[in-house]
Amino acid sequence: MFTEIQHRRTSTPPTRTSAVGRFVPGLLLCALAVAVALAVNSALPAASPLIVAMGLGIALTNTVRLPQSTAPGITLAAKKLLRLGIVFLGLQLVLSDIAALGVPMLIVIVCIVVGGIFGTLLMGRLLKMSPAQVLLIACGFSICGAAAVAGVEGVTDSEEEDVVTAVALVVIFGTLMIFGLPLVAGMLGLSPEISGMWAGGSIHEIAQVVAAGGVIGGGALTAAVVVKLARVLMLAPVAAVLSVRQRRSGRVEAGQKRPPIIPLFIIGFLAMVVLRSVLDLPGAVIQAGSFVQTALLSAAMFGLGCGVKIRSLMRIGARPFILAAASTVLVAGIALAGILLVQP
Numbered sequence: 001m002f003t004e005i006q007h008r009r010t011s012t013p014p015t016r017t018s019a020v021g022r023f024v025p026g027l028l029l030c031a032l033a034v035a036v037a038l039a040v041n042s043a044l045p046a047a048s049p050l051i052v053a054m055g056l057g058i059a060l061t062n063t064v065r066l067p068q069s070t071a072p073g074i075t076l077a078a079k080k081l082l083r084l085g086i087v088f089l090g091l092q093l094v095l096s097d098i099a100a101l102g103v104p105m106l107i108v109i110v111c112i113v114v115g116g117i118f119g120t121l122l123m124g125r126l127l128k129m130s131p132a133q134v135l136l137i138a139c140g141f142s143i144c145g146a147a148a149v150a151g152v153e154g155v156t157d158s159e160e161e162d163v164v165t166a167v168a169l170v171v172i173f174g175t176l177m178i179f180g181l182p183l184v185a186g187m188l189g190l191s192p193e194i195s196g197m198w199a200g201g202s203i204h205e206i207a208q209v210v211a212a213g214g215v216i217g218g219g220a221l222t223a224a225v226v227v228k229l230a231r232v233l234m235l236a237p238v239a240a241v242l243s244v245r246q247r248r249s250g251r252v253e254a255g256q257k258r259p260p261i262i263p264l265f266i267i268g269f270l271a272m273v274v275l276r277s278v279l280d281l282p283g284a285v286i287q288a289g290s291f292v293q294t295a296l297l298s299a300a301m302f303g304l305g306c307g308v309k310i311r312s313l314m315r316i317g318a319r320p321f322i323l324a325a326a327s328t329v330l331v332a333g334i335a336l337a338g339i340l341l342v343q344p
Helices: 002-010 016-021 024-043 049-063 068-092 095-099 103-126 131-144 146-153 160-188 192-202 206-216 220-233 235-249 264-278 283-305 310-315 319-342
Strands: none
Touching (some): 024 068, 024 283, 049 160, 049 283, 095 220, 131 220, 131 235, 146 160, 146 283, 160 319, 192 206, 220 235
16 A cells, blocks of 8 residues: 555656756756857947857857756757747837838848748759758748748748758858958948848848948948848748648648647737837837847757757758858849849
């Protein structure tokens, strides 16, 4: 009898507190990485905290063996916190600023995203790469970097290795663009405003766009950010289209729910856009939202970085790098041609 009672006690399911507690070690490590990334950004404003955080994750996971207890929290950051960060990203968008670009420029932005995605998909097919990996790269390079990769991953069947590879390529090629694009713009004799719009229309991450705008100088930064945020807004319709495509494909295992037409985090993102656009929010609220978004995305980048094994990345071969380089050139080419066409 005593043995039976003892067995019942030992087999009692874990409490909610203990279930939540398993995320704490990993989340604390992510918080420490975010603090370091923000400190580096404070000392060196050109250094994006997202890129710094991912670099920390890559360096840490490839130099020391992380305790197994940190795995649940790191995984939570890489998946859930990333999508929550996308929600707060909506607070940076004001629809009136985007509308002020004018219909011709908005058409150019749609062409950048649509042309970039379909062109990259075609090149990926020619390179005989995994369709899921190609789609992540296409959306990441055409829309808004890691946030787009996360948004697409949430509505498609993508492997974690494909996600990590796509984000790593975004970091590598987007960072090269920070200095490469201003150099080429100067060689072409483009004005600071045109150069800024080109940066916003072609560089992958918002932080990378801001850095490039700062390098260009003049009125480039404002133009770059507004064009980039218009590209970010394209994440919602692209995710919705991919979700519908996933539902119609019927590739849902027994017992699984079909993916929603519009994922919840995309609805949250759009709600934040509307909130910022219709209400005169205090500056403190906008700044707080920006800080939360940066912290969440930095934590997610650290989590994704912890999944990047240098040896594994070296084994993916040259094709993803070739596709990333070609996609970067394609998106930049469409952006420059469109901007020069519509701007006086």
